[in-house]
Amino acid sequence: MRQLKLIWDFRGPDALKTAEHHEIHLKDYIKTEQLQTDITGFQSISNIHAIAFMVVPENIMKPIRDTLKPHRGQLYQE
Structure with missing residues (x-):
């Protein structure tokens, strides 16, 4: 099962x-x-950009995405 990294950006x-x-x-x-x-x-990405993230299995991503509204997502690779 693929894992997806849901990302929230803060600036x-x-x-x-x-x-x-x-x-x-x-x-x-x-x-x-x-x-x-x-x-x-x-x-921390830079001194004015940071992210918070959560990694979830692809099969449960949609309801989590719809509830928490991350800014973006990507495939998670350890």
Whole structure:
């Protein structure tokens, strides 16, 4: 099963803090919905761009995408 990385972009001087906080909400969502995934994270792209992400199996991506509205997605490769 392919894994997809759902990505939320944050920009501005507080982008990294915002992405870090967004990951908390992603973990809460995973717990609340009892999803069988545990790959989340945040990453600094530059000093004014950061991302938060969650990796999900392709077969459950659509309802998660429709609920959480990520900005973009890509294939996940470890």
